[in-house]
Amino acid sequence: MAGDLQFSWELGGAGWATCRIADGGSEHRVHVGYCTDALADLLYAVTGLYGGTTEQRVSFDLEPVEMRWVLRRQELDVSIAVYWFPDGATSWGSSDETGGTLSWSSAQPRSVLGHKVVEAAETVLREHGEDGYLEKWVRHPFPVAALQDLRRLHRRDDGCRHERCRKDLEQ
Numbered sequence: 001m002a003g004d005l006q007f008s009w010e011l012g013g014a015g016w017a018t019c020r021i022a023d024g025g026s027e028h029r030v031h032v033g034y035c036t037d038a039l040a041d042l043l044y045a046v047t048g049l050y051g052g053t054t055e056q057r058v059s060f061d062l063e064p065v066e067m068r069w070v071l072r073r074q075e076l077d078v079s080i081a082v083y084w085f086p087d088g089a090t091s092w093g094s095s096d097e098t099g100g101t102l103s104w105s106s107a108q109p110r111s112v113l114g115h116k117v118v119e120a121a122e123t124v125l126r127e128h129g130e131d132g133y134l135e136k137w138v139r140h141p142f143p144v145a146a147l148q149d150l151r152r153l154h155r156r157d158d159g160c161r162h163e164r165c166r167k168d169l170e171q
């Protein structure tokens with residue numbers, strides 16, 4: 001249900017993170033592997049929903065399964081569809097979901113999705129710092145620039161009513 005979105009990204013042992021997304025109806029939780037720069041890719045995808053683009057995809061490596069988020073924006077709402085692809089069912093990161101299994105979906109205001117993703121990434125940075133992040137994610141540094149970009153666009157374009165986002169705009 002709109003407005004009930006929860007999202008978290010928690011670093012586990014070396015080379016994986018727990019990605020959890022839930023709304024009022026259901027929850028989706030997976031372990032994402034470090035073969036890709038997954039958190040950065042997610043930030044870029046959500047950032048892409050600000051501006052002209054209406055469709056974004058981001059693929060996560062679940063070793064060997066691919067999990068793909070398809071984000072479609074209509075005006076100021078975003079539909080989120082999460083697909084599973086058994087190994088070999090499709091080419092990695094393609095824009096064809098045939099052969100995939102829809103395992104979670106929701107529709108949310110872009111302002112809520114943007115806010116939750118920024119908040120989750122900020123929590124990761126606050127908990128681990130850039131050094132701690134690199135130690136755990138090993139192959140990729142914390143995506144500082146990607147987080148800054150998304151935070152800036154979210155605060156500029158979403159009219160977010162969260163205290164923290166409002167305060168930053170007034171400064």
Ligand SMILES: [Zn+2]
Binds near residue numbers: 115
């Ligand atoms: Zn916000």
